[in-house]
Amino acid sequence: MNLIGENGNFTIISGYFNNSSLNTTLAGDEPHTVFVPKDDAFKNVSESTLEALMKDPAALEQMLLYHVTNGTLMAENLANVSNITTLQGSELPVNVTDERTFVGEAEVLQANLTADNGVVHVIDAVLIPPKAPSEEKDIIETATEDGNFTTLLTAIRAANLTDTLKGEGPYTVFTPTDEAFNALPNGTIESLLNDTDTLTKILLYHVASERLMAEDVVNITNIKTLQGSDIPVNVTEEGVFVGDAQIIMKDVNASNGVIHAIDVVLIPPEPAPEQNLTVLYNDTVNLTEENVKFRNASLNYTIANLTDFGALYATGLDFNAALAQNMTGNVTNMTNVPFVFKSIEGVENNNTTGEMWFVYINGEPAKEYFGINPVSYGDKLNFWYTTGKSGEALIENATYVINITIAEMMAKDTIIEAAQNQTRLATFVNATETANLTETLNGTEPYTVFIPSNEAFNELPVETRNKLMNNTTLLRNVLSYHVLSGKYVRKQLASMNTVNNIQGDALQIKMVGENITIQNAIVTQIIVVNNGVICIIDKVLIPPDSGLLSDGNQTDGNQTDGNQTDGNQTDGNQTDGNQTEDQAGNWYFFSIPFKANNTSVDYLLSDVNYTSLIYYNASTRLFEDVSNIEPLKGYWINVPNGTEFNASEQFASVEKKQVTVPPSLQTYPGWNALGSPVNETISAEIAFTTIDSSYTKIVGPWVSGNNTTGHYQYVGYNGFNGTLGENQLGTEEFEVKPYEGYWVFVKEENLYA
Structure with missing residues (x-):
């Protein structure tokens, strides 16, 4: 206390200490480390905050305790820790750069002022402890606190559902705003409040019995509600819709679930009207290649081969009154009107006398030709028979099903x-035999394999094809990159955004019109086989760590040899719309490990002869032209053949900007182009410690070759230690060098610093 009290620069904090319990603590024999703000630092604290502290001695005490920790921590000790536990109880983050030390938001201006019972470090800002997390409220309390759901809460009380939604849960509630209720026709709300049965059904149609965050909602097609009906989910460019309502506020957490605000009140579907209906035939069948026989049917149903779109070239089963009677033993009053179940050929009806068969798949009317309606396992098919009234046959009048x-x-x-059996897959078949994968893919374990056609292999550069055929290990790695564990048919793939292959790599899936794409390769045909699924694709997928050239057209997150095309790096070519394909010259992947006083490209590269400078924006998944060079980012620069680019030499004499807070960069799911945070070689484990929980893989540095060629030197895997393979390392061993660029694969958004 004497050291602090005798220094004329600490009069404010000294006064606070003297009037607190710390007056005794800091005068005692036990050692402490104190971060002392200069008097000038208090000028940057808002008047309202200072007034609140003066009126609340307990809060002031907490603030003071946040500046003190047990023990003596000298400056060299601070460099070896990332957090300090303060006497207040909260963690104080520590960030040490090449030349500066920060604790929280404050910079250490003067270190190591020693006293008999500890040490003082002078800082330039007052440290405010983080607020303690408040106890989370339940759904009803959370909605009440928001203030935009008063009508909904009134309805919940009227339907006696308050206790339910205050219960354990978890629940997901799609909460219509007051504006949504006001949009209902006049008198609707009053009518519902007087009809609690109907009101209860409507309210329960807004509730699911599980916690569904926004990221869960967008990956499903229907949500089962407590009312019993499903709400369809539709993701469009305009937003996410549940039924007819758009989600306008997402992920409002409560102790027993989550709230998503919507702009329309959802009305559950009306139950189908009861019909005087006779079920002629009710059966569960397996569709297998060759012959299928329905129960008691006299004819077989012959299937040539299977795809996600049903059984192709199926012939032989004619439904008619006599067959239905034979299968069930029921005598029917149907006219003997046949239709032929032929899948691709569709459903043929003889409707000259007014009778009609209606075909439904999972409760939805089939399209005109049955074969273009996806049919897969678990699907329910209904064939309704009705006779015409007034010359027209309507399904509402159906008498048999x-x-x-x-x-x-x-x-x-x-x-x-x-x-x-597919001649266009001969290259793949031969390659699997060479790579000793035939036995695996012929086994009983189910796999989904994305098989490139012969043409796709032929489109690879000759150099790549030669490397694959001459290196069995590399070939096996590339082929395994195309294999998923499990059976994924069209319906499942179309509902997914990413899927992991057997190597653990995340592959991106998109719907482009009616086509499924994986890493921008188009799935041209899907074939269901005995031990899985074959998806024929029009491109070979190149793993990012293989060092192979591709055809330059894969996208969305694959990096291989420096080619950038909407997220894919392969052989040094940029084709995102701003860069020309097959640009000549040499590519270099670089970064700058500090903030320059002048960050403009015109200044920093004024003496460099270059043809292209680009940065991959992970949020848009596009490459962008660059006007400023910032720390933490990895940049690609192309220089003419015969010239070189050395970032460490180029930026050696650049004047560094003095910053009060270390730079940071938002990272996004997928590949991010990053640079080292410090101007020295450190392990990836240390370099990326701020995003340790969210990144899985790092690739680099890039070793430039001649005329667009080159390769990545190493692949690092987060969570692993030591040397894993020839060029594969755990992050403890993987060295991150200043001035180099690296590709880092991130699972979820996080702040890199």
Whole structure:
């Protein structure tokens, strides 16, 4: 206390200490470390904050305790810790750069002022402790506090659902705003409040019995509600819709669930009207290649091969009154009107006398031709028979129905056997044999394999094809990159954004019109086989750590040899719309480990002869031209053949900007182009400690070759230690060098600093 009290620069904090319990603590024999703000630092604290502290001695005491920790921590000790536990109880973050030390938001201006019982470090800002997290409120309390759901809360009380939504849960509640209720026709709200049965059904149609965050909602097509009906989910460019309502505020957490605000009151669908209906036939069948026989049917249903779109070239089963009677033993009053279940050929009806078969799939009317309606295992098919009234046959007048559930779609061939029957997959078949993968893909474990066509392999550069055919380990790695564990049919793939292959790499899936794409390769055909699924694609997928050239057209997160195309790096070519394909010259991947006083490209690269400078924006997944060079980012620069670019030499004499807070950069899911945070070589474990919980892989540095060629030197895996393979390292061993660029794969948004 004497050291602090005798220094004329600490009069304010000294006065606070003298009037607190710390007066005794800091005068005692136990050692302490105190971060002391100069008097000038208090000028930057708002008047309202200072007034609140003066009126609340307990809060002032907490603020003072946040400046003190047990023990003696000299400056060299601070460099080895990332957090300090203060006497207040909260953690105080520590960040040490090449030349400066920060604790919280404050910079250490003068270090190591020693006293008999500890040490003082002078700082330039007052440290305010983080607010203690408040106890989370339940759904009802959270909605009440928001203030925009008063009508909904009134309705919940009227329907006696308050206790339910204050219960354990978890629940997801799609909460219409007061504006949504006001948009209902006049008198609707009053009518519902007087009809609690209907009101309860409507309210329960807004509630699901699980916690569904926004990221969960966008990955499903229907949500089961407590009312019993499903709410359809539709993700568009305009936003996320549940039923007819758009989610306008998402992920409002409560202790027993989550709230998503919506702009429309949802009305549950009306139940189908009861009909005087006779079920003629109700069966569960397996669709297998070759012959399928329905129960008691006299004819077989013959299937040539299976795809996600149903059974192709299926012939042989004619539904008619006589067949229905034979299958069930029921005598029917149907006219003997046939239709032929032929999948691709569709449903043929003889409707000359007014009778009609209506085909429904999972409760939805089939399109005109049955074969263009996806049919897969678990689907329910309904064939309704009705007679015409006034010359028109309507499904509402149906008197008979045949119900069929598809239990399974089974093929006789395995993945390799089915591929061998496709001449356009011969290259893949031969490659799997060379890579010793045939036995694996012929086994009983289910796999989904994205198989490039012969043409896709032929589009690879000759150098890449030669490397694959001459290196069995590399070939096996590339082929395994195309394999998923499990059976994924069209319906599942179309609902996914990413899927992990057997190597653990995340592959991106998109719907482009009616086409499924994976890493921007188009799935041209899907074939269901005995031990999985074959998806034929029009491009070979190149793993980011293989060092191979591709055809330059894969996108969205794959990096291989420096080619950038909407997130894909392969052979040094940039084709995002701003860079020309096959640009000549040499590519270099660099960064700058400090904030320059003048960050403009014109200044920093004024003496460099370059043809292109780009940065990959992970939030848009596009490459952008660069006007300023900032720390933490990785940049690609192209220089003419015969010239070189050395970032450490180029920026060696650049004047550094004195910053009060270390730079930071938002990272996004997928590949991010990053640079080292410090001007020295450190391990990836240390370099990326601020995003340790969210990144999985790092690739680099890039070793430039001649005329657009080059390769990445190492691949690092977060969570692993030591040397894993020839060029594969754990992050403890992976060295991150200043002035180099690196690709870092991030699972979720995080702040890199």
